[in-house]
Each structure stands twice: as structure tokens, then as C-alpha cells.
Amino acid sequence: xxxxxxxxxxxxxxxxxxxxxxxxxxxxxxxxxxxxxxxxxxxxxxxxxxxxxxxxxxxxxxxxxxxxxxxxxxxxxxxxxxxxxxxxxxxxxxxxxxxxxxxxxxxxxxxxxxxxxxxxxxxxxxxxxxxxxxxxxxxxxxxxxxxxxxxxxxxxxxxxxxxxxxxxxxxxxxxxxxxxxxxxxxxxxxxxxxxxxxxxxxxxxxxxxxxxxxxxxxxxxxxxxxxxxxxxxxxxxxxxxxxxxxxxxxxxxxxxxxxxxxxxxxxxxxxxxxxxxxxxxxxxxxxxxxxxxxxxxxxxxxxxxxxxxxxxxxxxxxxxxxxxxxxxxxxxxxxxxxxxxxxxxxxxxxxxxxxxxxxxxxxxxxxxxxxxxxxxxxxxxxxxxxxxxxxxxxxxxxxxxxxxxxxxxxxxxxxxxxxxxxxxxxxxxxxxxxxxxxxxxxxxxxxxxxxxxxxxxxxxxxxxxx
Numbered sequence: 290x291x292x293x294x295x296x297x298x299x300x301x302x303x304x305x306x307x308x309x310x311x312x313x314x315x316x317x318x319x320x321x322x323x324x325x326x327x328x329x330x331x332x333x334x335x336x337x338x339x340x341x342x343x344x345x346x347x348x349x350x351x352x353x354x355x356x357x358x359x360x361x362x363x364x365x366x367x368x369x370x371x372x373x374x375x376x377x378x379x380x381x382x383x384x385x386x387x388x389x390x391x392x393x394x395x396x397x398x399x400x401x402x403x404x405x406x407x408x409x410x411x412x413x414x415x416x417x418x419x420x421x422x423x424x425x426x427x428x429x430x431x432x433x434x435x436x437x438x439x440x441x442x443x444x445x446x447x448x449x450x451x452x453x454x455x456x457x458x459x460x461x462x463x464x465x466x467x468x469x470x471x472x473x474x475x476x477x478x479x480x481x482x483x484x485x486x487x488x489x490x491x492x493x494x495x496x497x498x499x500x501x502x503x504x505x506x507x508x509x510x511x512x513x514x515x516x517x518x519x520x521x522x523x524x525x526x527x528x529x530x531x532x533x534x535x536x537x538x539x540x541x542x543x544x545x546x547x548x549x550x551x552x553x554x555x556x557x558x559x560x561x562x563x564x565x566x567x568x569x570x571x572x573x574x575x576x577x578x579x580x581x582x583x584x585x586x587x588x589x590x591x592x593x594x595x596x597x598x599x600x601x602x603x604x605x606x607x608x609x610x611x612x613x614x615x616x617x618x619x620x621x622x623x624x625x626x627x628x629x630x631x632x633x634x635x636x637x638x639x640x641x642x643x644x645x646x647x648x649x650x651x652x653x654x655x656x657x658x659x660x661x662x663x664x665x666x667x668x669x670x671x672x673x674x675x676x677x678x679x680x681x682x683x684x685x686x687x688x689x690x691x692x693x694x695x696x697x698x699x700x701x702x703x704x705x706x707x708x709x710x711x712x713x714x715x716x717x718x719x720x721x722x723x724x725x726x727x728x729x730x731x732x733x734x735x736x737x738x739x740x741x742x743x744x745x746x747x748x749x750x751x752x753x754x755x
Contacts, residue, residue: 297740299336302354303733306333309357310726317714325500327362327712328719329492334358362492364499366515368708373503375701377510377574382694384579385587388452389687392591395448398680404445404598405680407438408673415666418648422659428616428643435624435638438602442636446595453588458549460580464539464558467508467577471523471536474501478520479534485519495519505530509539510574526570528560535563539577542569544584556585594679599636600627602672609668613647613661621647621661 310331320326336353397403414427414434421427477498484491502513502521511525516533523531530537537560544556558581561567573581603625610624622645626637640646650660 297737299354300733300736300740302336302356304730304737306331306355306357307726307730307733309360311723311730313360314719314723314726317719318716321714321716325496325503326714327364327492327496327499328714329360330363331360332358360490360492362495362712364712365708368704368711369499369502370513372701372704372708373506373513374510375697375704376503377506379694379697379701380507380576381510381574381579382690382697384576385583386687386690386694388456388579388583389587389683389690392448392452392588393683393687396445396680396683402441404438404441404676405673407434407441408669408676410434411438412666412669415662415669418646419659419662419666422648422662423616425643428646428648431646432638432640432643439625439633439636439638442595442599442602443633446592446635449588449592449595453551453584453592454549456580456583456588457545457551460577460584461541461545461547461549463508463575463577463580464541467505467525467530467539468536470501470505470508471531471538474498474505474521474523474531475534475536477501478516478518478531481520482518482534491519506575508575509577525560526558526568526573528568528570529562529565530560532563537562539570540567556581591683594682596627596629596635598672598676598679599625599634601675602669603627603636605668605672606665609661609665610647612650612664614649614652615647616644616649618649618652619645620652621645624665 313329313331317328320328333355334357336356398405411431411434414431418424418427418431477494481491481494481498484494498521502511502523505511505523505525506513509525509530511523511530513521513523516522518533520533521531522529522533525539528537530539539558539560542557542559543554544552546552557569558571558573558577559567559569572578606625607623610621613621615621623639626639628634628637631637647665648662649658650664651658
């Protein structure tokens with residue numbers, strides 16, 4: 290539209306546009322600390338000639354103003370996808386690193402009161418018995434230090450079992466949260482579709498969608514792909530968990546009872562998709578994947594290693610002890626046994642009478658020979674070296690997982706930093722935007738005032754004769 294009234298329409302469009310710019314900038318500033326908020330930007334479109342010209346006339350307007358083309362969220366789908374993947378890997382490594390660090394701390398090595406300290410005490414007691422084979426007090430000390438060793442081994446295994454129980458409870462909680470988030474994401478996808486169809490701004494729903502998908506990735510390492518309606522479809526272990534406005538389920542099918550106790554079966558996880566049959570999944574990442582690997586492989590292996598140390602200790606001590614003779618001259622009995630099912634096991638002390646401790650190397654009646662006590666003390670060397678290897682391997686594994694977790698943490702921070710540079714609210718930038726929009730608004734208002742003066746002259750003063 291040309292002419293004075295067309296200029297009024299142009300300035301009015303500028304007022305509306307720059308008011309919207311200030312409102313969006315104000316919203317960005319208000320949400321500067323809101324988690325998951327992606328800053329918005331108003332995209333202006335110049336209003337020009339009609340797209341379809343008239344047949345018998347031509348357009349003679351100039352500068353028809355501006356209109357709001359869209360209000361865009363400043364996001365990069367590729368960065369968002371990368372962030373979900375890196376966060377899933379980070380959660381997986383952090384879960385493993387934290388659990389293994391707790392197990393390592395419980396060892397009490399090298400300067401604590403762990404198995405090494407207990408073995409040192411047992412060896413010293415046997416050497417003391419070699420020097421005083423007729424002392425009931427020293428014989429009692431041998432049994433007392435052996436009980437301490439049994440308790441130290443039991444404490445190690447108990448720590449592993451406690452960690453495994455904690456991981457089972459954590460896995461159940463994570464699976465429950467995963468299913469809740471899947472339902473919420475499906476509902477959010479449906480709301481986004483409805484908002485787009487009605488012409489409403491879905492930016493807030495898109496922020497919530499991205500947050501839900503990120504948390505699902507942290508829990509399961511799931512992969513999210515945007516569908517044609519603006520929602521995100523999530524797959525876990527290659528099986529659909531969320532498809533549009535429909536959600537499936539992730540379930541523990543075996544290995545854990547509903548109360549968190551073990552059912553004696555291997556751990557099994559399965560996804561029931563929105564459409565289709567339940568499918569077993571494995572190799573997940575995220576917190577669920579980390580806990581599943583700890584429960585299925587890492588912690589059972591540590592328990593087996595502890596039981597192997599106990600078995601080696603029992604075999605070495607029993608062989609040496611049975612080669613000697615007790616205080617009455619009778620042949621030595623088995624000193625230790627290994628019972629993985631024992632409440633205080635796996636190492637079990639079989640003797641409780643100090644007189645049955647076979648310190649003598651010769652039989653045939655009471656004697657003061659302590660040669661076999663020295664042999665038993667020397668026999669502890671092999672199992673002790675085996676335990677040291679166990680501690681060294683565990684320490685190396687913990688250090689390796691920690692290094693991987695640290696590297697992954699740095700990588701995740703880099704990706705998050707790139708996302709924040711694009712999507713995060715910068716107060717200085719928003720202030721500049723508001724001041725620019727304010728000055729433009731004032732200029733448009735000044736145009737309106739000038740046009741008002743022109744119209745006043747045209748309507749009220751033109752043609753007057755003074």
C-alpha cells in the first residue's frame with residue numbers, strides 16, 4: 290500500500306515486530322538459569338510486493354514494513370544428538386567407577402586392616418608358636434589371628450555382595466524412572482503435534498522434550514530421532530521404547546526379584562515396544578547399562594576372585610598343617626575349609642581347641658618340636674602373593690575406569706559447552722538486543738508521530754485562507 294496511510298501501516302508493523310523482539314529477549318533473560326531452556330530469536334520477514342500480481346495494474350508500494358516470520362529456538366539437532374550419546378556413555382562409566390571405587394576402598398590396602406594385615410598377624414603367630422610350641426597362650430593366639438583372617442575375608446566378600454545388592458536396587462529404580470519418562474515423552478510428543486496443528490508456539494514443549502530425551506539417554510544410552518511431527522522417537526538396545534505418542538516398557542525379566550533380592554538366575558532385560566513383541570536387550574549404556582554389567586559380570590568376578598584366594602589359602606595351610614602333629618602327637622587335621630554358602634564364609638576355621646594345632650614336625654607323643662609351625666608360616670607366602678595380584682588387578686581396573694570416566698567427562702563438557710554457546714542465554718547479548726529493539730521501537734513511534742502531523746496538516750489545514 291502506498292501513500293500516507295500505507296506509511297502508517299508500515300510503522301505499525303515495525304512497532305509490533307520490535308515489541309515482540311523485546312518480549313522474547315525479556316523471556317530469555319527470565320530463563321537464564323532454567324535447566325534445558327533454549328534461547329529464542331524472533332525472525333523478521335520484510336513485507337514486499339504481493340506474490341501474485343494483479344492483471345490490469347501494477348504494484349507501486351515501497352517499504353511495506355516487517356512481519357514476524359517465526360520465533361526460533363537456537364538449537365542444533367546434531368549437537369543435541371551428540372550430547373545424548375556422550376551423556377549416556379558418561380553415566381555408564383561413572384556408575385562403574387563409583388561402584389569399583391567403593392569396593393577398592395573397602396579392601397583397606399595397603400595400610401589398612403584388610404586381608405594383608407590379617408595374614409601378617411597369622412604368620413607372626415605361627416612363628417611365635419615355632420619358638421614356643423608348648424605355650425597354650427601362643428596356640429590360642431594362632432587360632433585368634435586365624436579367626437581375624439576369616440573375618441577379613443568374609444568382610445571382603447560381604448562388601449562385594451552389598452554393592453551387588455545396592456546395584457540391584459538402583460537398577461530397579463532406574464528401570465522404573467525410564468518407564469515413567471517414556472510415558473511423559475510420548476505425551477509431550479502428542480502435545481507438540483497438537484500445538485503445531487493449532488498454530489501455537491511449541492518452544493516450551495520442545496525444551497521439555499529434549500530434557501526428557503537427554504535423561505533417557507543418561508539412564509539407558511537410548512538413541513533419539515526426531516519424527517515428522519516434531520517429537521522424538523527413542524530406541525533402547527535397538528528396540529523402540531517411544532514411538533510418537535505411544536510408549537513401551539523396559540523390564541527386568543530375570544535375575545532380580547521385585548523386592549531387589551536375587552532370584553538366582555542370570556540378569557535379563559527386555560523392551561516391550563509400543564507395537565510388537567517383547568525383545569531381550571543387552572549391551573545397554575547409561576546407568577542401567579553400568580549397573581547391569583556390574584551385576585552380571587564385574588561383581589561376580591570379584592566374588593569369585595576372593596573365593597579363589599580363600600581356596601588357595603585353605604589348600605596351602607591344610608597341606609602344611611596336616612603334615613605335622615598336634616600337642617598330643619596326633620596327626621594334624623584340616624585347618625581351614627572353603628564354603629561359599631557359609632554366612633561368615635567363604636573361609637571357615639575348622640579348629641577351636643588350641644591343643645589340636647599341629648606345630649610339631651614329629652609325632653609319637655608330646656614334644657617341644659615347632660618345625661611344622663614354621664612350615665605353616667612359610668606356606669602362607671603363596672596365597673599372600675595371590676591376594677596381592679588380586680589387589681593389583683582390581684586397582685588397575687579401577688584406575689582404568691577412572692581414566693575413562695575422566696576423559697569422557699571432559700568430552701561431555703566440550704559438547705555441553707558447544708550447546709551452551711548456541712542455546713544458552715547470554716545476558717550481555719540479550720541486553721544489546723533489547724536496547725537495539727528499544728531504539729528501533731522509538732524510531733518507529735517517531736515515524737508514527739510524524740505521519741500524524743502530516744495527516745493533521747492535510748486534513749485540518751489544507752485549503753485554509755488566512
